[in-house]
Amino acid sequence: MVKIAGSKKLKRQMAPNFWGITRKNKRFVVTVKPGSHKKDHAIPIAVFLRDTLKIVSDLREAKFAIYNGKVSVDGVKIKSLHHGIGLMDVIELDGIKEIYRLVPIDGTLLKPITIPDTEKSKKLVIVKSKTTSKNGKMQIGFHDGRTLLDETSVHVGDTCLLETSGQKILDVIKFEKGSQGLIIQGINAGKIGMINEIKEGTFVLPKRIDITVDDRNIEIPAHLVMVLGKEKHPIQIK
Numbered sequence: 737m738v739k740i741a742g743s744k745k746l747k748r749q750m751a752p753n754f755w756g757i758t759r760k761n762k763r764f765v766v767t768v769k770p771g772s773h774k775k776d777h778a779i780p781i782a783v784f785l786r787d788t789l790k791i792v793s794d795l796r797e798a799k800f801a802i803y804n805g806k807v808s809v810d811g812v813k814i815k816s817l818h819h820g821i822g823l824m825d826v827i828e829l830d831g832i833k834e835i836y837r838l839v840p841i842d843g844t845l846l847k848p849i850t851i852p853d854t855e856k857s858k859k860l861v862i863v864k865s866k867t868t869s870k871n872g873k874m875q876i877g878f879h880d881g882r883t884l885l886d887e888t889s890v891h892v893g894d895t896c897l898l899e900t901s902g903q904k905i906l907d908v909i910k911f912e913k914g915s916q917g918l919i920i921q922g923i924n925a926g927k928i929g930m931i932n933e934i935k936e937g938t939f940v941l942p943k944r945i946d947i948t949v950d951d952r953n954i955e956i957p958a959h960l961v962m963v964l965g966k967e968k969h970p971i972q973i974k
C-alpha cells in the first residue's frame with residue numbers, strides 16, 4: 737500500500753526548541769501533520785498536553801483525552817494527536833477551568849497564556865491573501881489556514897479580530913505607520929514596538945519595517961510582525 741502523509745514521528749533532536757521536550761528521553765516524538773499552521777511554527781496537540789502544560793504524564797493519557805473529545809482548538813473538538821496548534825490559537829480542556837492562548841513570549845515562538853472566558857471565541861489573525869472567487873466575492877486567507885468570503889475592506893498584512901464561533905470579522909487593524917507591532921518570530925519574538933516606517937519590497941528585498949523595540953530601532957521583514965493597533969490591544973496577548 738502507498739504510504740500517506742509521511743512519518744508520524746520525529747527524532748527528538750530535530751524537534752523545535754519551543755516544543756519544550758527533553759532531548760535524552762526516548763528517541764522519537766510525535767510530529768505535526770499538515771494542517772492550519774506551518775510545521776515549523778506549530779506544536780502537536782499531544783506534545784502540548786504532555787510537555788508544555790504537563791497535565792498528562794505520558795502519550796497514552798494524551799491519546800485518551802484527545803480521542804474522547806476533551807480538547808478543543810478555536811471551539812472545535814480535536815481528534816488527532818498530530819494536530820498542530822500555532823499563533824493565537826485558543827485551547828480549551830474539558831474539566832479544566834483555564835483557557836489558553838498561544839503567543840510569542842521572550843524570544844520563544846509559542847507559549848500558552850491564560851485568558852478570560854469572554855475572549856475564548858476571539859482571535860487575532862493576519863491577512864495573508866486576498867483573491868476574488870468565481871462568484872465575484874472576496875476570499876480572504878489568514879495565517880492560521882482559514883479562509884473567509886467577506887466584503888470587508890482589508891489588505892495583506894492587516895490584522896483582523898475574528899469571532900471564531902461565527903466566522904465573523906469584528907474589526908480590522910490596518911498595517912500602517914504609528915501602529916504597535918508584535919514580533920512573532922526570531923530572537924525578538926514576543927516584543928511589542930512602534931512601527932516608524934514601512935519600506936516597500938524590491939526584487940531582492942522583502943517588504944520591511946523600522947520598529948522601535950526596547951528603546952532601539954531595528955529593521956525586520958514585515959511578515960514577522962502582527963500589527964496590534966495604535967491604542968489598547970483588542971485581546972489579551974500577555
